[in-house]
Amino acid sequence: TVLTPRVTLQVVLSRQYGSEGRFTFTSHTPGEHQICLHSNSTRMALFAGGKLRVHLDIQVGEHTNNYPEIAAKDKLTELQLRARQLLDQVEQIQKEQNYQRYREERFRMTSESTNQRVLWWSIAQTIILILTGIWQMRHLKSFFEAKKLV
Template identity: 25%
Template sequence: MVGMRAYTLLALLFVYMNAAWALRFEIPAMSHNNEPQCVREFVSDGQLVVVTVNSSGRVGDGQILSLKITNADGDEYRRKDDIAGNVKIAFSAHETSSFDICFTNRLQPGYSANGRQLSREIELEVEAGANARDWNAIQSAEKLKPSEVQLRKVDEMLDEIINELEYLISREQRLRNTNESTNRRVRNFFIAGLFLLVSVGVYQIHYLRNYFKSKHIL
């Protein structure tokens, strides 16, 4: 009973941690110095990611809204230009890393806004892992009961969390190894520098002694 309760609490915690999140913001249309507005998310290797963008306006309203998704190394996952309305993009992460969802909104060349500041309102929703899968389609295809679907979803979430924990453990191990290697190099450098200073001091003493002897001072 206690184990089942702990499992349920842990599952609810994982569901909360892996829940999809949505963000709403506004991006003005600029004719120059158009810096992208980006949102960053972290994903695991092979994890399914679904990005849903719902923007105001329409194609041809004087604004060109572009979307680009890149990973931490700058590699491009997806790119869409001149979007409007509802756009959904799905991809699988190639590695465990963060990725950036960037938007730019440019004024259409030759379009007259009559002094008005044009802008697009964007609602961004990101789903990753088990939350990104179409469970209704899976339920229909495999003829699963609602309880079976929930258990399977929780099971996949648990696997994802375990993989993330294993990644964090391996990363902590790499950081610890790097720290120990740095400490070892600093210690060796200190010992080498100390040995060099002692050697220079001994050489100077030996040189001065011979010099004073040659001058019959000693």
């Protein structure tokens, strides 16, 4: 099962396989995705110390394209194939730049929020210190007046 980023948690892909399975998935939503795997084996060997082998090969970016297969399917010349590879690389760079802009915006928002909280916390501490000082001065004044020292 593949779930979208944490905001919506929608199931994007859910499949069941036998003892072996293979799938490919292309995400159109930026962010972290969750991949959930579970065994449908009814054997108790897993609980009795048995082993389960899982192989994950996650490819991202331009490396997911099988260019020789694309060239054979679309009957592309070497130059056309190289042009397609370069276009895919440019597209990947643009996606990476957009992702970095998104991360920068999130970081800026977090920093501004943190700075604002620090400012308000320091203002609250200053007010508490001033009020504590005023209370102590009044308390000491009444103490000294009661002892007739002032």
